[in-house]
Amino acid sequence: MINLWAYLGISFILFICGIMVMIARKNIIALLLGVELILNAAALNFAAYTKFSNGNLDGHIMSLFIIIIAAAESAVGLGIVIRFFQLRESIHIDDASTLQN
Amino acid sequence: MNNSTVVSYFSQSNEFIHVHAWLSKALGFDATSLMAFVIFAVIALIIVGAMATIGGLGTYAERKISADLQARMGPNRVGPFGLLQFLADGVKMIMKEDIITTNADKFTFNLAPVLCMVGVFATLAVVPYSSGFILADLNVGIFYLVGMASLVGVGVFLGGYASNSKWSMLGGMRGASQIISYEIPATISIIAIVLLAGGLSMKTLVGAQGGLPHEWFLFHNPFAFMAFFVYFIAGLAETNRAPFDLPEAESELVSGYHTEYSGMKFGLFALAEYIEIFVVCGVAVALFLGGYKVPFDLGSGAMLVEKLGLDSMLSQNIGQLLELGAFVSKTLVLYYVVIWVRWTLPRLRVDQLMTLCWKYLTPIALFNLIGCAVWMYAFNGKSIFTLIFSAAASGHGGH
Amino acid sequence: MFSNTLFLLSAVLTVAGALMVVYTKNLMHACIYLLASFFGIAGLYACLGADFLAATQLVVYAGGVIILMLFAIMLTGGTGNKVNRYGLEKIPAMGNKKTYFTAGFTAIVSALILVKITMSAMSGNPAVANLTNEPTVERLGTILATDHILAFEISSVLLLGALVGAAVISRPRKEIHD
Numbered sequence: 001m002i003n004l005w006a007y008l009g010i011s012f013i014l015f016i017c018g019i020m021v022m023i024a025r026k027n028i029i030a031l032l033l034g035v036e037l038i039l040n041a042a043a044l045n046f047a048a049y050t051k052f053s054n055g056n057l058d059g060h061i062m063s064l065f066i067i068i069i070a071a072a073e074s075a076v077g078l079g080i081v082i083r084f085f086q087l088r089e090s091i092h093i094d095d096a097s098t099l100q101n
Numbered sequence: 102m103n104n105s106t107v108v109s110y111f112s113q114s115n116e117f118i119h120v121h122a123w124l125s126k127a128l129g130f131d132a133t134s135l136m137a138f139v140i141f142a143v144i145a146l147i148i149v150g151a152m153a154t155i156g157g158l159g160t161y162a163e164r165k166i167s168a169d170l171q172a173r174m175g176p177n178r179v180g181p182f183g184l185l186q187f188l189a190d191g192v193k194m195i196m197k198e199d200i201i202t203t204n205a206d207k208f209t210f211n212l213a214p215v216l217c218m219v220g221v222f223a224t225l226a227v228v229p230y231s232s233g234f235i236l237a238d239l240n241v242g243i244f245y246l247v248g249m250a251s252l253v254g255v256g257v258f259l260g261g262y263a264s265n266s267k268w269s270m271l272g273g274m275r276g277a278s279q280i281i282s283y284e285i286p287a288t289i290s291i292i293a294i295v296l297l298a299g300g301l302s303m304k305t306l307v308g309a310q311g312g313l314p315h316e317w318f319l320f321h322n323p324f325a326f327m328a329f330f331v332y333f334i335a336g337l338a339e340t341n342r343a344p345f346d347l348p349e350a351e352s353e354l355v356s357g358y359h360t361e362y363s364g365m366k367f368g369l370f371a372l373a374e375y376i377e378i379f380v381v382c383g384v385a386v387a388l389f390l391g392g393y394k395v396p397f398d399l400g401s402g403a404m405l406v407e408k409l410g411l412d413s414m415l416s417q418n419i420g421q422l423l424e425l426g427a428f429v430s431k432t433l434v435l436y437y438v439v440i441w442v443r444w445t446l447p448r449l450r451v452d453q454l455m456t457l458c459w460k461y462l463t464p465i466a467l468f469n470l471i472g473c474a475v476w477m478y479a480f481n482g483k484s485i486f487t488l489i490f491s492a493a494a495s496g497h498g499g500h
Numbered sequence: 501m502f503s504n505t506l507f508l509l510s511a512v513l514t515v516a517g518a519l520m521v522v523y524t525k526n527l528m529h530a531c532i533y534l535l536a537s538f539f540g541i542a543g544l545y546a547c548l549g550a551d552f553l554a555a556t557q558l559v560v561y562a563g564g565v566i567i568l569m570l571f572a573i574m575l576t577g578g579t580g581n582k583v584n585r586y587g588l589e590k591i592p593a594m595g596n597k598k599t600y601f602t603a604g605f606t607a608i609v610s611a612l613i614l615v616k617i618t619m620s621a622m623s624g625n626p627a628v629a630n631l632t633n634e635p636t637v638e639r640l641g642t643i644l645a646t647d648h649i650l651a652f653e654i655s656s657v658l659l660l661g662a663l664v665g666a667a668v669i670s671r672p673r674k675e676i677h678d
Contacts, residue, residue, distance in 0.1 A: 013515050029572055057640055059570060079667075244559065258570050
């Protein structure tokens, strides 16, 4: 009953949800939530392929690095959001439309 | 299922085999997983009940010990020596009106105490009470415990946010920043011990130590000795205990993140705090103070069979009880130290708190980690007492 | 039977959490649903026999990322500014019907394209489950310290850079007098 397709389906739903959040929302923190969902979908895929196609653990290593990247990305991203809010009093993505000041 | 849980311990007994054969015959299929499920459910219920009692008795002990330190009497009306005071308090909390403030975010407000409870109770699954009495000996045990314990931070933070009150919000933000900051020295100290034992599972960590104090990781080398204190201080801060009880500092924030909570929701926060202290002390015991190990290999029961000629299952049970007693008594001694510290030391300021974490504890913990690694490399994993004994023996032999 | 139940529970938690992240209009609630989804994913990793990944997921996401997100929400909330700097009315920060329609349409189209592209590569490859659930911690550690040592070191440098960068970016600066 539980085969590769079940995991791929879940990861697919996660990916679509992430894409929808990123397109529909205009809040920068909400966009970061969407990015986390997409990264998790990718990591889940790697782990699922490791289990169902070959036994070596390179897929797990990839998932681990994806988690590391996600943590670093969210730390820096949220730092930028907080700084942006200090400058502009807003976290609306449309307010981030100039390169200087 | 690997051979390391409470089910595998019970499955050695004759009764298990009889019941298993009878059930398989009656139901018409192999009843192993059904019985495993039932045993897990019963043991989990027992552990949750026992831990809730220990949490309740923790409040009683806190009041009694503080009274003792301040030359008062403490609760002494309900039951013998006031022992049943916590039951009376629990009944009072359940009977109280459950107030949700008007502008509170109801979903989050109701979720926050539950998250605290879930985080704490989920960690109980990997706490090694004795060599047979451990719910799940995951091979990532200590790592899982660190992850689950961090759920408490989310609960504290959400509790502060959802109350829609300035005091709660300040308390919640302080609590969350404190918990995620002090997780770093605590985790690095744990990693130093993982390095010494060579595994993440709780059984590996405890099994690498011995029953007598000189075999404990606490006295394995000077760095592990320091790591214990770093872990203990960070654990105090993670459980929001004094001198780090900034999130619920009565003199500045009325009662911190649970100002607006009443009734059993407040009770859940308090219970989660007291059980988390038990878990932190239990982990400190398991990692540094020899865990459930009893001296002279009494825990396995082999000695009882040999010397007294007892039945092997019975002597194993006696060994398990001895191990349980060793673990619980060491943990309760640390629990006493925690309460003692709370009623002795004054509270830190917020900036002092962060300075202590980032400028002192984290560098010391990193230094301990590197020191442990160098020690393992230089002395081939031998403890300092082994080195001293062997040096003494060889010096003696030289004459 | 145990693993099937665990899989079903985790799958329901993951999918429901992700859908609720899309559905809810409250950013704080979205974070909590995201936490539920991450817990479900940790359960899925456990089903896949990836015990170390499951624990890492718990530690990094529940303990780190979600609390960071909650902090960011707390530190940035509270502006009722409905127009942007050119005086035009903004789209609400959590989206309206139009943006959701666009997003749903894009999602469906990209889903169809993805399925169409990847189907040929997948259908010819019968997946055989590797059913043994061995502990992976030791093997992972060995691989990380031998085959993937360069990636490991680079990721440690990346994390150090992220730590310093986040501290520098979000540190309160001295007021520039203007």
